Every structure is written in structure tokens, then in C-alpha cells.
Amino acid sequence: MNAPSRQRGVALITAILITALVSSVALSLAWDNALDMRRTMTLLYRDQAVQVAIGAESWIQSILRDDLAETDTDHLGEIWASELPGLPVQSDVVQGELFGSIEDLQGRFNVNNLIDQNGDVDELALEQFQRLLIALELDPRIAGIAADWLDANQEAGFPDGAEDAIYTGFIPAYRTPNLAITNATELAALEGVDKASFDILAPHIVALPGRTGINVNTATAAVLQSLDENLSTSDVESLISEREDGGFADLQSTFSTLVAPEILPQLEETTSYFQLRLVVQIATVRIIYFSTLQRGPRGDVVPILRSLGTT
Numbered sequence: 001m002n003a004p005s006r007q008r009g010v011a012l013i014t015a016i017l018i019t020a021l022v023s024s025v026a027l028s029l030a031w032d033n034a035l036d037m038r039r040t041m042t043l044l045y046r047d048q049a050v051q052v053a054i055g056a057e058s059w060i061q062s063i064l065r066d067d068l069a070e071t072d073t074d075h076l077g078e079i080w081a082s083e084l085p086g087l088p089v090q091s092d093v094v095q096g097e098l099f100g101s102i103e104d105l106q107g108r109f110n111v112n113n114l115i116d117q118n119g120d121v122d123e124l125a126l127e128q129f130q131r132l133l134i135a136l137e138l139d140p141r142i143a144g145i146a147a148d149w150l151d152a153n154q155e156a157g158f159p160d161g162a163e164d165a166i167y168t169g170f171i172p173a174y175r176t177p178n179l180a181i182t183n184a185t186e187l188a189a190l191e192g193v194d195k196a197s198f199d200i201l202a203p204h205i206v207a208l209p210g211r212t213g214i215n216v217n218t219a220t221a222a223v224l225q226s227l228d229e230n231l232s233t234s235d236v237e238s239l240i241s242e243r244e245d246g247g248f249a250d251l252q253s254t255f256s257t258l259v260a261p262e263i264l265p266q267l268e269e270t271t272s273y274f275q276l277r278l279v280v281q282i283a284t285v286r287i288i289y290f291s292t293l294q295r296g297p298r299g300d301v302v303p304i305l306r307s308l309g310t311t
């Protein structure tokens with residue numbers, strides 16, 4: 001090969017290399033660009049889903065406001081208690097669907113009832129929590145351990161208790177809050193509570209601000225069972241069938257023979273706290289939106305805790 005044709009060969013190879021390099025850079029740019037687009041779309045859809053959820057939440061607030069104006073009690077036969085059917089979300093820019101449900105949170109055991117206003121353990125609530133755990137076939141020791149989590153002092157309850165001395169030995173170490181909590185999922189961190197136990201307990205507990213009564217019209221079977229140690233499973237079954245048509249006709253006469261006199265004042269047939277659970281799907285993005293709604297005596301309904309979840 002003479003010198004000029006060798007030079008042409010080198011030029012050709014260089015040209016091929018440059019073309020290959022440029023195509024690979026272009027391809028990588030296009031790929032990055034597609035990923036960026038995708039990320040941006042996902043963020044946009046997510047934002048839109050949250051906005052849709054907030055809109056639906058205000059609609060639910062009006063349902064709960066109307067309910068208070070129209071009815072004196074709260075029970076599972078009311079409009080708010082039925083599942084929200086799937087609703088289309090349709091506009092020029094947003095296409096999707098939402099559905100959800102409202103739950104009466106006073107149908108659950110409020111773990112903040114475990115302490116009184118001075119931060120001392122409330123023995124009645126502690127015993128009720130023990131009965132709830134037994135009804136769910138869980139370890140009743142969890143009640144005393146939960147009470148220590150909330151109570152103001154650092155002295156572990158006896159025989160069941162756990163304070164900082166236990167938790168600071170964990171890896172990672174943590175400490176007890178020693179005050180009322182805002183989310184019952186904190187109990188998953190208790191000494192002796194594993195995931196399986198917590199999953200069983202979770203639908204029956206709640207952390208509401210301050211001390212609250214129990215709405216017997218909506219209480220879960222296990223919570224009804226926890227009201228007295230002498231209640232049998234068949235007592236609970238007949239209570240549930242008695243309340244089926246619009247709640248208990250006469251709460252006092254039904255329960256006065258079933259529960260201890262000191263439990264009776266805690267039983268209610270109205271509710272101030274509801275949990276809204278909304279599933280919003282916008283294009284490929286789905287969110288689950290939780291909102292705790294507090295309804296005041298004049299019908300004002302305000303969200304006091306919002307979160308995004310997975311279940």
C-alpha cells in the first residue's frame with residue numbers, strides 16, 4: 001500500500017469511529033431524555049393524584065357535615081360507611097380513577113386512652129387493652145409494654161413493661177416517647193411486638209388526640225369483646241346482629257347487663273374521628289391517600305393528619 005492510500009484508509013477508519021461515537025452519544029442522550037420525560041411525567045401524575053385526593057377529601061368533609069346535621073347517631077348503615085364507588089377522573093389533561101372508603105376510628109381502641117392527663121397509666125384502659133390482645137390471640141403483655149411507651153415515667157411496669165433501659169440496648173437503639181402518640185404504627189416498635197402480631201393488632205387500634213370513647217355501633221368484634229372479660233364470642237355475635245339495622249336501639253339497656261358499670265360511660269353511639277382512605281390512579285401512577293378527619297360538634301370537619309401509604 002502506498003502512502004496516499006494508507007492515509008485514505010486511516011481517514012476512513014477515523015470517520016467510521018467518529019460516526020460510531022456520535023451515534024452512541026446520541027443514543028445515550030435519547031435514552032436519558034426518555035428517562036427524564038418518564039420521571040417528570042410520574043412526578044406530574046403523582047402531584048395530580050394528590051390534588052384529586054384533596055378535592056375528594058373536601059367532598060367527603062361535606063358528606064360527614066351533612067351526616068351530623070341529619071342523624072343523631074353514627075352506625076354502619078349510614079351513607080359515609082358504604083364504600084365509595086370507583087369514580088372516573090376525566091379532563092383534558094388528567095385521566096384516571098378514584099375509589100375509597102371511610103372508617104369510624106372510634107370503632108377501634110385508642111391507645112392514648114392508656115394514659116390520663118397527668119401521664120399516668122389508666123388501669124381500666126390497660127385492662128381493656130389486655131382483653132383486646134387476648135381476643136386477638138396475641139400476647140397480653142403487650143398492653144403493659146405499650147402503657148410504659150406512653151406513660152410519663154421511666155419505671156418499667158411490673159410484671160409487663162419496658163422503658164428506655166430495654167430500648168437503648170437495641171440495635172439501632174431508640175427511646176420511649178413517654179407521651180401520647182400521633183400514629184398507632186409506633187406500637188410496632190414495642191419490645192415483643194413482631195410484624196405478624198402488629199398486622200393482627202393494627203386494624204383494631206388507633207392513636208387519637210386525647211382520650212376518646214368507643215362507638216359501639218361501629219366497634220370491631222374484637223373491640224366489643226374487650227369491653228368485659230365475661231363477654232363470650234356468642235355475646236359478641238348477637239351484639240353485632242342486634243346493631244345491624246342502624247345501630248343499637250338503646251345502648252344503655254343493651255350494655256348495662258353486659259359490661260362493668262365503670263366501662264358504661266365510655267360507650268358512645270356517635271363519632272368525632274373518621275379515617276378516609278382514597279386510592280387515586282392517574283395514568284400509570286397510583287397513590288393511596290389517608291386522611292384523619294375530625295368532626296366538631298357543629299359539623300365542622302377538618303383533616304388533622306394526612307399521609308400517603310401502601311396498603
Ligand SMILES: [Ca+2]
Nearest residue numbers: 067071073074
Ligand atoms: Ca350519623
Ligand SMILES: [Ca+2]
Nearest residue numbers: 148151153178
Ligand atoms: Ca414511660
